[in-house]
Amino acid sequence: MHQANPYFGKRLAPHYYVEAVQSPECLQIKNRSLISFILFGFIFFCVAIRLLNVMLINNNSGSESLSLPSSLIERGNIYDRNGEVLATSLVTGSAYANPQEIIDVKESVAKLISVFPELNKKEITKKLSSKKGFIWIKRYLTPKEQDKLNYLGIPGIYFQREERRIYPHKNLTSHILGFTGTDNIGLSGIEKTFDSVLKKDQQDVKLALDIRIQHVLHEELQKGMIKFQAKTGSAIMMDAKTSEIIGMVSLPDYDPNHPDKISKTSSFNSNTLGIYEMGSIFKIFTVASALEAGTVNLNSGYDATEDLKIGRHKITDHHKQKRWLSVPEILMHSSNIGTTKMILDVGAEKHKAFLKKLGFLDATKLEIPENGRPMTPRSWKDITMATLSYGYGIAISPLQLVNGIGAVVNGGLLNQPTLIKDGNKGASQQRVVSSRTSDQMRKLLHLVVKKGTARKSDVVGYVVGGKTGSANKKVGNAYVKKGKHRSLYAGAFPMYDPKYVILVMLDEPKGTKDTFGFSTGGWTATPMAKEMISRAAPLLGILPVDEKSPKMKAAMHLNYKSGKEKHAVG
Amino acid sequence: MNNALIRNLSLLGILASCGMAFAVYQTKNQVVNVEKELNQINSRIITANESIHTLKAEWGYLNTPNRLEKLNNKFLKLRPTAVKQIASVRNIPTVLASVRANRYQNKIIVADISSQNLRKRS
Numbered sequence: 001m002h003q004a005n006p007y008f009g010k011r012l013a014p015h016y017y018v019e020a021v022q023s024p025e026c027l028q029i030k031n032r033s034l035i036s037f038i039l040f041g042f043i044f045f046c047v048a049i050r051l052l053n054v055m056l057i058n059n060n061s062g063s064e065s066l067s068l069p070s071s072l073i074e075r076g077n078i079y080d081r082n083g084e085v086l087a088t089s090l091v092t093g094s095a096y097a098n099p100q101e102i103i104d105v106k107e108s109v110a111k112l113i114s115v116f117p118e119l120n121k122k123e124i125t126k127k128l129s130s131k132k133g134f135i136w137i138k139r140y141l142t143p144k145e146q147d148k149l150n151y152l153g154i155p156g157i158y159f160q161r162e163e164r165r166i167y168p169h170k171n172l173t174s175h176i177l178g179f180t181g182t183d184n185i186g187l188s189g190i191e192k193t194f195d196s197v198l199k200k201d202q203q204d205v206k207l208a209l210d211i212r213i214q215h216v217l218h219e220e221l222q223k224g225m226i227k228f229q230a231k232t233g234s235a236i237m238m239d240a241k242t243s244e245i246i247g248m249v250s251l252p253d254y255d256p257n258h259p260d261k262i263s264k265t266s267s268f269n270s271n272t273l274g275i276y277e278m279g280s281i282f283k284i285f286t287v288a289s290a291l292e293a294g295t296v297n298l299n300s301g302y303d304a305t306e307d308l309k310i311g312r313h314k315i316t317d318h319h320k321q322k323r324w325l326s327v328p329e330i331l332m333h334s335s336n337i338g339t340t341k342m343i344l345d346v347g348a349e350k351h352k353a354f355l356k357k358l359g360f361l362d363a364t365k366l367e368i369p370e371n372g373r374p375m376t377p378r379s380w381k382d383i384t385m386a387t388l389s390y391g392y393g394i395a396i397s398p399l400q401l402v403n404g405i406g407a408v409v410n411g412g413l414l415n416q417p418t419l420i421k422d423g424n425k426g427a428s429q430q431r432v433v434s435s436r437t438s439d440q441m442r443k444l445l446h447l448v449v450k451k452g453t454a455r456k457s458d459v460v461g462y463v464v465g466g467k468t469g470s471a472n473k474k475v476g477n478a479y480v481k482k483g484k485h486r487s488l489y490a491g492a493f494p495m496y497d498p499k500y501v502i503l504v505m506l507d508e509p510k511g512t513k514d515t516f517g518f519s520t521g522g523w524t525a526t527p528m529a530k531e532m533i534s535r536a537a538p539l540l541g542i543l544p545v546d547e548k549s550p551k552m553k554a555a556m557h558l559n560y561k562s563g564k565e566k567h568a569v570g
Numbered sequence: 571m572n573n574a575l576i577r578n579l580s581l582l583g584i585l586a587s588c589g590m591a592f593a594v595y596q597t598k599n600q601v602v603n604v605e606k607e608l609n610q611i612n613s614r615i616i617t618a619n620e621s622i623h624t625l626k627a628e629w630g631y632l633n634t635p636n637r638l639e640k641l642n643n644k645f646l647k648l649r650p651t652a653v654k655q656i657a658s659v660r661n662i663p664t665v666l667a668s669v670r671a672n673r674y675q676n677k678i679i680v681a682d683i684s685s686q687n688l689r690k691r692s
């Protein structure tokens with residue numbers, strides 16, 4: 001074979017090649033190969049373009065990988081200070097039907113009613129017989145209900161997955177959390193204020209609230225309201241040093257799980273939106289103002305023998321002593337004459353500045369939309385000052401009151417009240433009274449509990465201090481003297497180093513046999529506060545102390561003159 | 571450059587491009603598979619998250635103070651801690667001392683008190 005082929009192993013000489021090309025058969029071959037070259041070239045070009053397209057340009061042709069499948073649950077949770085869930089979202093199924101696919105309407109209706117007896121038979125039959133393509137059967141089913149419905153196997157019935165807000169604690173958290181409407185938009189409370197945080201950022205919110213304390217306040221307030229047949233009730237417990245609200249109840253309340261059933265009266269948050277004249281409790285601020293201004297000390301006092309006349313108004317005492325009263329006695333016996341004389345010595349300018357510092361002349365800025373604006377005096381004449389000294393002529397929210405008392409007893413520093421855990425961390429505090437005045441106020445309020453009108457709030461061991469109040473209600477322009485009043489108690493514990501402030505308020509309580517018909521603060525709100533304190537204090541980890549120990553006696557000792565005995569008593 | 575070398579080089583080139591094309595195809599295929607897996611995992615995460623939400627809500631319901639109190643009243647009958655039930659550790663030695671003092675007064679010698687102090691005195 002090697003020999004047979006003379007050209008084997010040798011390259012063709014150029015002239016042979018040229019010769020071959022020039023022959024007519026070769027020309028034909030050349031043309032054909034050119035055609036196939038162009039054809040294949042074109043096809044390969046197409047393939048290359050497609051490859052480039054698939055691999056480099058269009059990344060998503062294979063699968064929709066890079067866009068994460070999104071969850072139906074978008075809104076963040078709300079927790080209490082210990083991490084208990086207060087609000088969360090669930091994916092629920094809502095049942096709908098395509099009436100055109102329903103085979104037997106009668107049977108379907110019978111089956112549906114066996115699972116959901118609350119459905120209206122007539123209505124559902126009418127809906128299912130219609131010629132529409134879509135009708136709702138029931139919204140927001142629980143997983144159990146979905147299972148049951150699935151098990152029936154009715155053709156033409158489907159589920160639509162929807163997000164739904166759930167409040168496991170129901171009424172307990174109503175006014176604080178507020179509620180959400182359709183499409184999960186926050187409509188009141190924390191849900192409204194933090195709507196964008198919860199929805200857009202999908203972040204959780206941790207409240208300062210302690211659900212156990214909230215329960216204690218709720219239960220005791222409800223008990224008290226029933227016992228004294230009160231119209232409404234309010235209770236707040238607040239951290240005295242940080243102004244974090246650990247419990248806040250306003251009754252009547254509502255179940256935020258059913259926003260469609262909320263009535264106007266039950267949605268009213270009396271603690272923040274309501275403003276009230278606080279009555280005798282305001283004497284705390286009168287005395288603090290006078291001590292701070294230096295117009296009185298604990299040994300000075302005023303003569304309260306006779307009623308006081310200012311212009312055509314007469315100021316009288318409820319617990320008449322008809323003698324000279326020292327400052328502690330004025331607070332103990334809640335003497336209007338005493339506080340009036342005291343405030344007139346302080347003067348309008350100074351007292352107004354003091355109330356301004358406490359924030360009583362401006363609206364609160366709590367993290368919920370429901371914040372009331374105080375009603376403040378238009379002029380600061382003597383008669384206005386007189387009524388102001390015992391809590392009339394100025395109306396503030398219970399929250400402002402409790403925050404103010406916290407500032408007076410905690411060493412003299414005012415915070416912005418907050419519903420958020422660590423909400424005041426790093427925030428500046430404003431000094432409202434000196435630490436010396438604050439110390440004196442602590443001892444005075446403890447004395448009121450030990451020997452004054454607030455005796456029924458004494459939980460021996462927790463060193464309680466507080467003040468009662470009963471404020472007559474205004475109907476039209478006149479104050480109603482009998483039957484219609486608000487009973488209040490405000491206090492703090494333990495008084496040697498106050499950790500928590502508490503407030504209880506009842507609207508129009510009636511006296512009972514146990515209270516000998518009395519319905520004033522000392523007989524109604526005060527024993528309720530005692531129950532709340534004795535239940536809450538162990539939960540809050542406050543160690544009871546021996547109030548009779550020499551150390552504690554020395555800490556709470558208050559040397560004061562008595563107009564009655566004219567010598568010092570301990 | 572000689573012709574054999576050029577032919578080998580192009581052969582090598584063709585082989586290499588074939589190999590690379592195969593590798594690219596393989597990688598692409600793997601990516602598709604991994605993405606499928608990722609999708610599955612993601613949807614499982616979502617299902618798990620939804621279950622967590624449901625369980626949290628249920629846990630919340632079960633922990634409602636109202637319910638716990640009812641259960642307590644039924645089964646445990648615990649009361650709120652009273653002040654007299656709480657004592658500080660610092661007060662304990664004085665309690666012990668008073669117990670000991672009482673025992674001496676009554677001249678009862680208790681075997682289990684083995685402190686030196688006690689023996690000396692008795």
